[in-house]
Amino acid sequence: MTQRTAFVTGGTGGIGSAIIRYLASQGHRVATNYRDEAKAEAWRQAMARDGIEAFMVQGDVSDPVACEAMVRALEEKCGPVDILVNNAGITRDTTFHKMTYQQWTDVINTNLNACFNVTRPVIEGMRARKWGRIVQISSINGQKGQYGQANYAAAKAGMHGFTISLAQENAKFGITVNTVSPGYVGTDMVMAVPEEVREKIVAQIPVGRLGKPEEIAHAVAFFTGDQAAWITGANLAINGGHYMGW
Numbered sequence: 018m019t020q021r022t023a024f025v026t027g028g029t030g031g032i033g034s035a036i037i038r039y040l041a042s043q044g045h046r047v048a049t050n051y052r053d054e055a056k057a058e059a060w061r062q063a064m065a066r067d068g069i070e071a072f073m074v075q076g077d078v079s080d081p082v083a084c085e086a087m088v089r090a091l092e093e094k095c096g097p098v099d100i101l102v103n104n105a106g107i108t109r110d111t112t113f114h115k116m117t118y119q120q121w122t123d124v125i126n127t128n129l130n131a132c133f134n135v136t137r138p139v140i141e142g143m144r145a146r147k148w149g150r151i152v153q154i155s156s157i158n159g160q161k162g163q164y165g166q167a168n169y170a171a172a173k174a175g176m177h178g179f180t181i182s183l184a185q186e187n188a189k190f191g192i193t194v195n196t197v198s199p200g201y202v203g204t205d206m207v208m209a210v211p212e213e214v215r216e217k218i219v220a221q222i223p224v225g226r227l228g229k230p231e232e233i234a235h236a237v238a239f240f241t242g243d244q245a246a247w248i249t250g251a252n253l254a255i256n257g258g259h260y261m262g263w
């Protein structure tokens with residue numbers, strides 16, 4: 018397999034870590050951004066114990082200026098970004114009638130505007146080199162909506178609109194753009210949902226359990242491989258059967 022440089026935003030989180038591990042196990046150079054220095058150092062050590070050396074660059078994906086600098090720093094160390102996974106995301110759950118403008122914009126900026134901020138500095142290089150793989154990590158709740166997540170569902174649905182437009186614009190340049198929409202995976206984000214609410218959600222999952230981060234990483238690796246060259250603009254739901262809409 019050709020070794021490539023993969024940039025996974027939010028790589029220190031639950032799904033992001035699994036994606037980094039999977040792509041590293043395929044022989045790719047892996048990189049992520051981080052915000053919190055102490056958390057990043059603990060993560061770096063855990064990866065190193067497993068023989069994974071991830072390049073780490075500090076910066077917030079909601080900040081376009083920081084993203085440009087992050088990508089340039091990364092490219093200096095690891096070479097041009099061939100694989101980009103827009104994975105960083107946050108929740109600020111609350112019913113809409115109680116939602117503040119801050120809760121709205123925090124989620125839109127980090128989950129959706131970040132797609133612009135991070136993809137814009139890498140796309141021209143991918144087009145020039147005639148090869149690229151871009152994957153948006155969206156959510157089941159961008160497909161079906163969710164009580165308490167008007168901000169998050171709007172951002173996650175927007176990510177797939179971004180995917181299908183970029184897919185059309187860049188298909189002739191050897192670049193595929195796809196979306197993976199995970200359901201409820203056993204990460205810190207999902208475990209922060211109040212237990213009684215979470216139990217009711219799990220009861221709606223036909224497979225009968227939360228997803229595992231590795232099950233999402235597997236799909237990302239599928240999309241980023243050379244053999245997936247004819248798959249572009251797809252939205253792959255991975256949710257244990259929780260939502261089966263078209």
Ligand code: CAA
Nearest residue numbers: 108110111112156157163164165200201206207210211214
């Ligand atoms: N459908 C209908 N009614 C619901 C409901 C639902 N899905 N969820 C809650 N309610 C009802 C409650 O039964 C309650 O009704 P009563 O007042 O009649 O008793 C009422 O809504 C509570 O409403 P409040 O406005 O008081 O809400 P709250 O402030 O207590 O909290 C909430 C609401 C924050 C949305 C909370 O229910 C919650 O955390 N829900 C989970 C949201 C969720 O799924 N987040 C996903 C996070 S993980 C993630 O996002 C990853 C991913 O991609 C999947």
